[in-house]
Amino acid sequence: MKINPVRFFLYLLTALIICGTVKHSPLAAETGKTPRLVFEEDSHNFGDIYKGEKVSHWFAFTNAGTGDLVINSVKTSCGCTAAAPSQKSIPPGTGAEIEVTFKSDVFRGSIRKTVTVDTNDPEKPRYALTIEANVLEEVVAEPPTLWFNQIKLGQSVAKEVDIKSLTDLKLKITKVRSSSPVLEFRVRKKDGDGSPVLEVSTRKGASLGRFAGDVQVFTNSKRQPLLTIPFFGEIVSDVSVFPPKISYGVVRKGEEVTRQVLITIHTNDIKLEKFDLKPDFLGLHHVPDSNNYFHRLDIILGKDVPAGRLEGSLTIHTTSKDQPLLTVPIYGVIKEG
Structure with missing residues (x-):
């Protein structure tokens, strides 16, 4: 019987593909047993929190499949959020949790962050979790940023910052510091309500060039003990x-x-x-x-x-x-x- 070479090649190629799939597929190795990831919830809202607070939530899940569920990775959308599973291999019919922690240090207002969970679930290998919060401030600076712009060499420019409490806290400034040698500080009480006022001045002997950084204001607030005020400027000559x-x-x-x-x-x-x-x-x-x-x-x-x-x-x-x-x-x- 004469064999068609083209047909023979197709038969051989098909056989190789089938054999390779059976050999390397983890699902086939488990004789058809597959995991299935089921979360009790895929989002959580922390509600109102104060700036500087660190909050956590545990997302519970179960393996509703017939094979072992493996958590390959858990990734967050920003460095402000951390996430970790309580265990990485979950047998069928059992459950575990993923702890998600959010640091609110540099945020204010509404925030929304995501956590991506990668598993060996064949139907849905990637799962997205969401956290939300409304970050409130107990202590604020007005203005929130200091812009000194360009300052002539040998001159000094002063700025005033009102440090206010948005609650009934009787606010006090305990310490002020900055890594920049260009600035100097003085704290006084505002006429009328006695709230603290921070006076920030550039030194007359400051060197030529751009300067930038943060003024760190430490207060008696337990919720927000540290207030950060960015500043920018440049000492110029002719x-x-x-x-x-x-x-x-x-x-x-x-x-x-x-x-x-x-x-x-x-x-x-x-x-x-x-x-x-x-x-x-x-x-x-x-x-x-x-x-x-x-x-x-x-x-x-x-x-x-x-x-x-x-x-x-x-x-x-x-x-x-x-x-x-x-x-x-x-x-x-x-x-x-």
Whole structure:
């Protein structure tokens, strides 16, 4: 009998697929026994909680199938939420729990977070749990953020922050601190109701440059003993340059790459005189605004530059007595091909 080679190949391929499936399938190894994950609930609302509180909920579930249920992983949608199963392998007809914990330190208002559970349940291998809460504040800062903007070198700028209790707590500030050496603090009582007022000032001797961070206000609130107030600002002289250095990273030879430098003039009578750029193969394009306060420099790394390590500088000449020369280092590596 003559055998059709095409038909024989299809028979052989089908047999190999069937054998491979039987050999490697865990379900077949269990002779048809499969797990089934059933949660008693898939969402929980904590209701009103106070900022700084840590709350937990246990999601109970059972294995309603005929094979062992395996919890492969439990993942949360953010670092503020943690989740862990009480056990990872659950026999048929038994149950376990997944503990979900939420930290409310940096939240306020309504929040919603998810937890994803991956199992060996063939019908629904991925299951989503949800937690919700409304985060209240017992202690608030008005304004909640301090924007100092740009401050001339040698000057001091002061801001006031009202520290208020949204409950009947007689609020007291016990300590104030910050990692930034730029700021100094004083606490006083507000005229009238006697609530605390935090005075935040920049030091006159602060160094040039941008500053940012958090003011940590410690209070007598048991619910919210720590209040965090972000702050941002910059100490400037006649001229400021950003970024303070130029990095091209690693560039393949033949590519053209452009980096931008932004120059701001803070004093009316100051002008830019000229620019020195090293090495010579770098290109420069100057774009001033109509008022001569803001300048953009395009520093161009051309296609024909030699391979090797790039080390150079941009020198900005100005009419400022305090800042006649401003130097911006330039770094990079040009690789062959």
